[in-house]
Amino acid sequence: MERKDFIRKFAIAALLPSVFIAACTESKNKGQKGAGQKTQTYTCPMHPQIVQDKAGTCPICGMDLVPFEKNATEAVLHLDESQMALANISVIAIGAHGMQSFKQLNGRLVVNPESTTFLSSRIAGRLEQLYVRQTGEKIRKGQPLYKIYSEQLASLQQEYLLAIAQAAQFPQDQTFARILKSSRAKLVLYGQSDAQVRQLENSKKTSPYITYNAQAGGTVAELSVSEGQYVSEGSPIMRLEGYHSLWVEADIYAAEAGNIKEGQQVKVVVPGWEDQAQFVKVQFSNPALQQNTQLLQIRGAITNPSDQWQPGLQANIFVPVKQQENVLSLPVDAVIRDGKGSHVWIEQSKGKFEPRLVKTGTESADQVEITQGLQQGERVVVSGAYLLYSEYVLKKGKNPLTGLKMI
Structure with missing residues (x-):
């Protein structure tokens, strides 16, 4: 019995060093494996200063954090053709030319x-009906605007019918011809159209009502009367604006x-x-x-x-x-400005872009002068520059200007 206990203890003592060495080796391998493995980090697309080692939301704006490579130090972006087409990236070679400031x-x-029309009453009477009752209405030429009742108009119509009868009875008498012409002119002066005058000639019936049509199109900007109101000759009715x-x-x-x-x-x-x-x-x-x-x-x-x-x-x-000659200039949208300065994106090769600090000078409505940072012939991104800026922040987790110096 004692001999068996001795053998058991001896075997355990012999195995202990092997177990200890194996455990240490496994622990060392795990440590080496962990040291060689890159830790995934996450940042906020809107606030790149927020960096975490796990997914979550931004404590500032609440957006979902996105993964990025924290150890990426190359200050360039690589895009394939589909990404460039989606971002609408276009590039031009900068050159010197004249620039108007x-x-x-x-x-x-x-x-x-000159496009405003003032309408006033041609004759005294009562506004029997208004076809336009509010401002802001659009009026087309020839559209009825209002109908007026006037006894004076009925008298003028009767006078015209009488002149027609006299001229027909004495066709050789020029006096009656002149009276007829004068009577017709009065009706036209008071707003009767040629069609209304012909209707009066054919029907031989007078009417105290006359409808006035718009002589020009426009929008009713002011309405000075109301239905049923009595107006005198020359009273303002409405104002039309074109x-x-x-x-x-x-x-x-x-x-x-x-x-x-x-x-x-x-x-x-x-x-x-x-x-x-x-x-x-x-x-x-x-x-x-x-x-x-x-x-x-x-x-x-x-x-x-x-x-x-x-x-x-x-x-x-x-x-x-003023006009400047031989100026390096770019479209305004090609230059991105923030608190760290102004920069543009240079195409180094197909699909490879890098940020570049620049100094600007005179600026017009659509062009900006580049005084420092670029050389003639360099290829500069003129559309999609803001998308490159956002993509850089998203992938690198920092401002593109960090560490850049003026060339």
């Missing part, structure tokens, strides 16, 4: 008085007046319709300052396709200031 003025669209042509007005300081001449062309852009810019001639420059200000006013006429713009809309007016 502009001064921007804040303006507004107002009603063009919006197919508008005035664009802008205020300038007196010291700037010398830079803007009547007949000069300026560029007008209505916010929201940047793709429909128009070049407008300055038709008028007010020689007197506006009351209680140091401002002068300029204006011109702008066409309004499909009446899509309304009076009161803001407009940006770009006045040419």
